[in-house]
Amino acid sequence: MATATATATTATFIYKGVDRKGAKVEGEITGTSSALVKAQLVKQGINARTVRKKPKPMFGGGGKSIKPIDIAIFTRQMATMMKAGVPLVQSFEIVAEGLDNESLKKLIMTIREDVAAGSSFAAALEKHPKYFDDLFCSLVESGEQSGALETMLDRVATYKEKTEAIKAKIKKAMTYPIAVVVVAIVVTGILLVKVVPQFAETFSSFGADLPAFTLFVLGISETMQEWWWIILISMIGGVFAFTEARQRSESFSHNVDRAILKFPIIGGIVYNAIVARFARTLATTFSAGVPLIDALESVAGATGNWVYESAVHKIREEVSTGIQLNISLRKANIFPTMLLQMTAIGEESGALDEMLDKVATYYEEQVDNMVDGLTSLLEPLIMSVLGVLVGGLMIAMYLPIFQLGSVV
Secondary structure, three states, X not given: OOOOOOOOOOEEEEEEEEOOOXXXXXXXXEEOOHHHHHHHHHHOOOEEEEEEEOOOOOOOOOOOOOOHHHHHHHHHHHHHHHHOOOOHHHHHHHHHHOOOOHHHHXXXXXXXXXXXXXXXXXXXXXXXXXXXXXXXXXXXXXXXXXXXHHHHHHHHHHHHHHHHHHHHHHHHHHHXXXXXXXXXXXXXXXXXXXXXXXXHHHHOOOOOOOOXXXXXXXXXXXXXXXXXXXXXXXXXXHHHHHHHHHHHOHHHHHHHHHHHHXXXXXXXXXXXXXXXXXXXXXXXXXXXXXXXXXXXXXXXXXXXXXXXXXXXXXXXXXXXXXXXXHHHXXXXXXXXXXXXXXXXXXXXXXXXXXXXXXXXHHHHHHHHHHHHHXXXXXXXXXXXXHHHHHHHHHHHHHHHHHOHHHHO
8 A cells, every 4th residue: 555755845934032041033944834943943042932934925026046156155155254263053144144135045044954953064955956066065075074164165165156257258258249139130120110111101102113222121121020920939939949959859959069169269168168167176076085086977067068078977987997087088089288288297296186276277267368359359240240230221221312313
């Protein structure tokens, strides 16, 4: 006979009461029921007089979302607190008090309650895989076991900050041209649908043949007026279909990853970012005392590109058979010479993490320089494209007027 197990739902409760000194206290705490919440408060030395479930917002506003950069800042603050000698549980409270993001504050206090109840820091983080991945949790666990949690948090914070900086650079490189292209398309669409038809009415009274360029633009305008909604739906549908195919089809996603690396300029930026993430992640995990084979498992997922992820998995298999890391990297034939040389030096000197850290710093600077160069290159190029589009439409509309003298 099968039995169904009910899963308790965690909710936020608001409490009011007095502490051991008789002072009035109030606040919020998460739990599965008011009875369990009261028991938790008693353990913390609080005699709760009222405990009620926090009402949900009428329009579903749950506060700001928690972004990866928020987790990086939280990690840095925790590392700073612990280096200053502040106890772990108290560090959570101090960090949470200084936050404006209610969602992040709630997350930190939930972790604090788990730690205060006797759970390890790593185990408390593992309950929130959406914000703390396996690599993050394993590094924190390593720090707890070695008795150097503050040092490990500092390394994790540096890793997260560098990683998020690289991601921000990549987004900047891709977002700017995409945003300008979208604006160009919108402006051109408005001109074709709203402005060009006004000129068309004027041209109908000319009684003469219009220039070919003007007829071409008028034809596009008529098509846009009649089918604009189909064109718009097709564009939105195309973006949606691409996103869904990327998520659902492995082969399609793999082909996209390959194609991105071959894009002019953008491909070079992505390549340098992948190498930087590879070196930074491997340096962080290896310096934390994680065995090289286990470190490579974490590194594979951190590359962010299937081509390199599959290559790292193969490298891991070769290293597990006794082959040196630099030899396996060289056989993959997709890593830069500098990384290969520094890895070989690091393995020979016993300072692999230091060499990889230098490689990561170098390629992060390369990404910065390439993004700045791309931005400088794109600005005049995009302005030229916009000028051709808008200027071309205006020339097409005024060309018959310029020729009006020969018609009269």
